[in-house]
Amino acid sequence: MLKFYYSGAPNPTKVALFLEETGTPYDPIPIDTRKGEQHKPEFLSINPNAKLPAIVDGDVKVFDSSAILLYLAEKTGKFLPAKTDKARGELLSWMFFVSSGVGPYFGQSVHFRVYAPEKISYATNRYVFEAQRHAGILDARLAKQKYMLGDTYTIVDMNVWGWARLIPTVLGDGGWEKFPNLKRLADEISARPAAQKATALKDRHKFKTEMDAEAMQAMFPHLNAKVA
Numbered sequence: 001m002l003k004f005y006y007s008g009a010p011n012p013t014k015v016a017l018f019l020e021e022t023g024t025p026y027d028p029i030p031i032d033t034r035k036g037e038q039h040k041p042e043f044l045s046i047n048p049n050a051k052l053p054a055i056v057d058g059d060v061k062v063f064d065s066s067a068i069l070l071y072l073a074e075k076t077g078k079f080l081p082a083k084t085d086k087a088r089g090e091l092l093s094w095m096f097f098v099s100s101g102v103g104p105y106f107g108q109s110v111h112f113r114v115y116a117p118e119k120i121s122y123a124t125n126r127y128v129f130e131a132q133r134h135a136g137i138l139d140a141r142l143a144k145q146k147y148m149l150g151d152t153y154t155i156v157d158m159n160v161w162g163w164a165r166l167i168p169t170v171l172g173d174g175g176w177e178k179f180p181n182l183k184r185l186a187d188e189i190s191a192r193p194a195a196q197k198a199t200a201l202k203d204r205h206k207f208k209t210e211m212d213a214e215a216m217q218a219m220f221p222h223l224n225a226k227v228a
Helices: 010-022 067-078 085-115 121-142 156-163 169-170 182-189 195-203 213-219
Strands: 002-006 026-030 054-057 060-063
Touching: 002 010, 010 067, 010 085, 010 156, 010 195, 026 195, 060 067, 060 195, 067 085, 067 156, 085 121, 085 156, 085 169, 121 156, 121 169, 121 182, 156 182, 169 182, 182 195
Parallel strands: 002 026
Antiparallel strands: 002 054, 054 060
């Protein structure tokens, strides 16, 4: 059975959504990042980057949420666009747009707005601006069509949903005001039974919630690192 290493963060949740949408049997293995479990050798042997999610499918190991979604979609043949060069190009472009842009900028916006021990206005402005810019690109795309690749719900929409549903956390109060089309997509997917199961997965395990010294060191090791 496929092993799914997860937490309640956006990237694992989007993979949980795919697994639930397809009814793929899986063994959910919680990794408590605030306790530093992502740095243990057994997990690093699966993902040397010490990030969630990761899967083990027989002798196959895959990490990075976009890579996992692509792997699972191609293996099952589900939630992919039409088999044309044009559709394939759009699929890859938007999947990597989420990986290289949406995820990092949304995540850093949350970090500097909420968790950074020093409030640095330049860093906050930089990442909030980029998060808004990326959300605007998604919103403009969705103003023209129902889903990211047209009329069909695909893994690109799942990839977007993982972060988009958290716009108020990423951008603060009023974050949704400029992005009605992105909100439409996020709300539609969140209402799906599979999405509700995916978001409830974190409740099966009692993850640490305190952001104490142990959690800060586990999640943000750069705080005590010496850079040459």
